Amino acid sequence: MEQRYEEIFRTYFSTLCYFAQKYVPDLDACKEIVHNVFVIIWEKRNEFDFEKPAKSYLFTSVYNRCMNYIRDQKKFIDNEDAQEISWNKEAINENHLEAAELESQIWEGINSLPEKCREIFILNRFEEKKYAQIADQLKISVKTVEAQISKALKLLREHLKDYIHLLLFLIVNNLW
Amino acid sequence: MTSGDRYIDMDLLTRYFSGETSQEETRKVEEWMSGSEDNRKEFDQLKQAWDLMDKTHPRREINIDKEWKYLRNKIHASADQHHKVFHFRRVIQIAAAVILLVSIGLVSRQMILNKSVNTKMTETREISLPDGSKVTLNAGSKIIYAKNYALSNRQVKLTGEAYFEVKRDTTLPFIIILNDAEIEVLGTSFNVKAYKGSNKIEVTVTEGQVSLYEKDIRNKRIIATVGEKAIYDRNRKIVKKTLNADQNYMAWKTHKLIFNNDKLSTVAETVENVYHRKIVLKNEKLNSCTITTRFEGKDIETILKVLESTLDITIEQENGIIYLSGEGCE
Numbered sequence: 001m002e003q004r005y006e007e008i009f010r011t012y013f014s015t016l017c018y019f020a021q022k023y024v025p026d027l028d029a030c031k032e033i034v035h036n037v038f039v040i041i042w043e044k045r046n047e048f049d050f051e052k053p054a055k056s057y058l059f060t061s062v063y064n065r066c067m068n069y070i071r072d073q074k075k076f077i078d079n080e081d082a083q084e085i086s087w088n089k090e091a092i093n094e095n096h097l098e099a100a101e102l103e104s105q106i107w108e109g110i111n112s113l114p115e116k117c118r119e120i121f122i123l124n125r126f127e128e129k130k131y132a133q134i135a136d137q138l139k140i141s142v143k144t145v146e147a148q149i150s151k152a153l154k155l156l157r158e159h160l161k162d163y164i165h166l167l168l169f170l171i172v173n174n175l176w
Numbered sequence: 177m178t179s180g181d182r183y184i185d186m187d188l189l190t191r192y193f194s195g196e197t198s199q200e201e202t203r204k205v206e207e208w209m210s211g212s213e214d215n216r217k218e219f220d221q222l223k224q225a226w227d228l229m230d231k232t233h234p235r236r237e238i239n240i241d242k243e244w245k246y247l248r249n250k251i252h253a254s255a256d257q258h259h260k261v262f263h264f265r266r267v268i269q270i271a272a273a274v275i276l277l278v279s280i281g282l283v284s285r286q287m288i289l290n291k292s293v294n295t296k297m298t299e300t301r302e303i304s305l306p307d308g309s310k311v312t313l314n315a316g317s318k319i320i321y322a323k324n325y326a327l328s329n330r331q332v333k334l335t336g337e338a339y340f341e342v343k344r345d346t347t348l349p350f351i352i353i354l355n356d357a358e359i360e361v362l363g364t365s366f367n368v369k370a371y372k373g374s375n376k377i378e379v380t381v382t383e384g385q386v387s388l389y390e391k392d393i394r395n396k397r398i399i400a401t402v403g404e405k406a407i408y409d410r411n412r413k414i415v416k417k418t419l420n421a422d423q424n425y426m427a428w429k430t431h432k433l434i435f436n437n438d439k440l441s442t443v444a445e446t447v448e449n450v451y452h453r454k455i456v457l458k459n460e461k462l463n464s465c466t467i468t469t470r471f472e473g474k475d476i477e478t479i480l481k482v483l484e485s486t487l488d489i490t491i492e493q494e495n496g497i498i499y500l501s502g503e504g505c506e
Contacts, residue, residue: 009244018236032385103232146191150190156225
C-alpha cells in the first residue's frame, strides 16, 4: 500500500500543484495545499481505496482546498493596502486540469533529456544565452552546442507529441 | 537545397528557432517549409514543441524526490505527534505536581518557569533558544520563554522588535504571543515589530510563511509569505497583508541601509531605528531633500557626515539628540 501511495504521489504531485496555481498564485502555497491533501490520504489510508483511480478525488480535494485558501485569505485583504493581490474565482475547469498536465509533461520531457543536453538546452531556452555564449561558458565548441540543442528539440517533440494538439486547443481558446 | 527537398538539417532548423540564422539561411528554411504540405507539418510540430517551453520556467520546476522526502517527514511527524501527546501528558502531570509543591514555597511560579531577556535602549542582542532557533532582539525589547520551552511547546512572549530564525519542527509549532495578537510558524525567518506604544504590529517575512492572528481568533489568521508583510492594526482590530516595500526592515540587525530617492524624514526614521539615537529635523523645508545611497556596516557618525556633505545640511548634537538644520533642497 505504501508503495502504491508513493506511486500516486509521484504521478500527480506536480500536475496538482500547477493545477492549484490556476487559483492560488503562490506556488509554495500550492505545494503546501497539495501536501496536505496527501497527508489526509495517509491518515485515512485504512479506508482509502488505493485500487480505485485516484485522479478525480485528488483534483476535487485540491480544488476545494484552494477555494478555502482563497476564502481565508480574502477576508484579510484591506482594500487600501492590497497591492495587486487578486484572486481567480472561476469554478473548476477541465482546461485548467489539462494545462496543468501539460506543464508537468513539459518538465518530465526536459528532465528526461541526457544531462549535458538538458543543461545546454536550459541555458539557451530559458536563460536566453546565444550559442556562442554557451560554448564559451562551458568550454565546448559552438557546433557541439548546436547539435545538443537540436537533439533536445527532437527528443522533446517526441515526448510531447501527444500534448501538442492540446496546446493548440488551449491557445486557440485563450485558456493559457 | 531546393524547395522540393523532403529533409532539412535539424541543426539549421533549431538555429532558425533560436534566431541565430543568417539571412541566407533564413531564406533556406522558409523555402523548405513552403515546399510541401508535409514539410509545413513537420515545421509546425517542431516549432510548437519549441514554443511550448515559453509556458514554463526553471523557477517552476518541481523536484519530486525532494517533495516526496518532505511529505514522508510530514507524515511521520504527525504519527510521532500522537505518540508525544500521550507521553507529554504524563510529563505535564508531573510538572503540575512540581509546580504545586514549589508554589507552596515562597518562590513565585513566574521566576521558576520563565526566562526573560531584556535589551537596553542602545543595544541589540542575539539569543539561542533550546531548540536551536535564533532570536535577535532590537533595542528596548523583551522576550520571555518558559523553562520547559521545546519540551511541550515552543512559545515565547515578545514586546518590541525582534528577528526570528525558527528551526523547522512540524510537531511543535512556534508561537509568539504579543499583547493582543499571536504569530504561528513551523520554521521560517521573519521580522516582528511590536513596540508597546505603536498602533500596529508588523511581521515581515524573509523566508517561508508566517501566520498572524488576533489573540484567540486563530481561525481568522492571515498567511504571509516571502516578500509580504502581515499587519495587525491595533485600532481597527484587523489583520491584513501587503507587499513589503521597505528595503530596510532588517537594517537594525544587518546595518545595511539602502535609500532610493527617500525623503530625509524617512532616512532619519530609519537611522533612528538602527542606531537608537533620536534625530530631529529642525526645519520642515529639509524634507524637500531626498537621497539615494547605501551604507554597509557604517557607524552613525560616518552616515551623518555623508548626509551633511551631500545635502548641504548642518548637524549638531546636544544631550545625545541629533539636530539637522539647513535651507532645504528646492
